[in-house]
Amino acid sequence: MTRLLHLSDLHFGFERVALVEPLLDRINGANPDLVVVTGDLTHRARRAQFAQAAEFLRRIEAPLIAVPGNHDIPLYRLADRMMKPFRRYRRHIAENLEPIGHVGALRVQGLNSVDPMSWQRGMLSAAQMRRVTEALAPDCINIVALHHPMQQRPEVDKQLMRGAREGLALFEMQGVQLVLSGHLHRWSAGAFLGPDGRQILQVQAGTALCARRDDRQNEFAELEFDQDALLIRRHVAPMDETGFRPPQELRFQRRDRLWHPA
Incomplete structure (x- = not known):
C-alpha cells in the first residue's frame, strides 16, 4: 500500500491563516509516502510569499515534489514575466520545474x-508530451502532475490549456493511469470516466489554503493505492468552520486497464 497526498493552490499572500497549522497537522498525521503540490504556491509571486510557501513546505515531513502554477510567475511586471518568469520559484522552491517522484509502485512525473x-x-508542448511517454515505467502506476487541468466540465468558464486534448489522448494511449491537477479551485475525481470506465483517472484538487470566500471551502486529497484499488479521502475545511471535517471517501478499481468507481 502506498499513500500520496495531493495539494494545490496554496496562494500564500492570500492564504487562510488560521488553517495553516491544521493543514500541516493533517498532512503529517497522514504519514504519506509522497506529497505532490500542483502549483499556485503563491498569490502574486512576490519574494515574501515565496518565503512563506517555502517555510510551509519545509515543515512537511514526507518526501515532496511541486510544480509551478500561473500565480507563481509575475502578472504585472511584464519584462520579468517574459525574461525570467520562474526566477523566484527556482530560488525559493526548487530549481527543477518538472520533478519526478518515485515511491513504491508509483511514479509521478511533474x-x-x-x-x-x-x-x-x-x-503543454509536444516536447513535454514526448518526455512523459518515453519515460513511462511499465511496472508502475504512472501519474502526471501539473497545474492546469487536461479536461473541464462544460460550466467552467476558463479556457482549456493549449495542448490539453492532444496530451490527454496521447497519455491515455501510451499508458498514463492518473492525472493530478488544480487551478480551478473546484474538486473533481472520476468525473470524466464514462459509463464503461477509462484508462486515465483525473483528480482535480480544490484550493488547500486560498482565502477567497467564493471558494467556500479549502481541501486536499489523500490517495491510497493498494494494487488495483484506489481509496481517495477528501479532507474538507468549510470557510465558516474552524478546521477540517472527517474525510469523505471515494473508491476506484482498475479492471482490464480501465478505472471504474468501486
Whole structure:
C-alpha cells in the first residue's frame, strides 16, 4: 500500500491563516509516502510569499515534489514575466520545474504547464508530451502532475490549456493511469470516466489554503493505492468552520486497464 497526498493552490499572500497549522497537522498525521503540490504556491509571486510557501513546505515531513502554477510567475511586471518568469520559484522552491517522484509502485512525473505568454491559460508542448511517454515505467502506476487541468466540465468558464486534448489522448494511449491537477479551485475525481470506465483517472484538487470566500471551502486529497484499488479521502475545511471535517471517501478499481468507481 502506498499513500500520496495531493495539494494545490496554496496562494500564500492570500492564504487562510488560521488553517495553516491544521493543514500541516493533517498532512503529517497522514504519514504519506509522497506529497505532490500542483502549483499556485503563491498569490502574486512576490519574494515574501515565496518565503512563506517555502517555510510551509519545509515543515512537511514526507518526501515532496511541486510544480509551478500561473500565480507563481509575475502578472504585472511584464519584462520579468517574459525574461525570467520562474526566477523566484527556482530560488525559493526548487530549481527543477518538472520533478519526478518515485515511491513504491508509483511514479509521478511533474509537468510545468505555465505559459508566460498567456498568464492564466497554460500550455503543454509536444516536447513535454514526448518526455512523459518515453519515460513511462511499465511496472508502475504512472501519474502526471501539473497545474492546469487536461479536461473541464462544460460550466467552467476558463479556457482549456493549449495542448490539453492532444496530451490527454496521447497519455491515455501510451499508458498514463492518473492525472493530478488544480487551478480551478473546484474538486473533481472520476468525473470524466464514462459509463464503461477509462484508462486515465483525473483528480482535480480544490484550493488547500486560498482565502477567497467564493471558494467556500479549502481541501486536499489523500490517495491510497493498494494494487488495483484506489481509496481517495477528501479532507474538507468549510470557510465558516474552524478546521477540517472527517474525510469523505471515494473508491476506484482498475479492471482490464480501465478505472471504474468501486
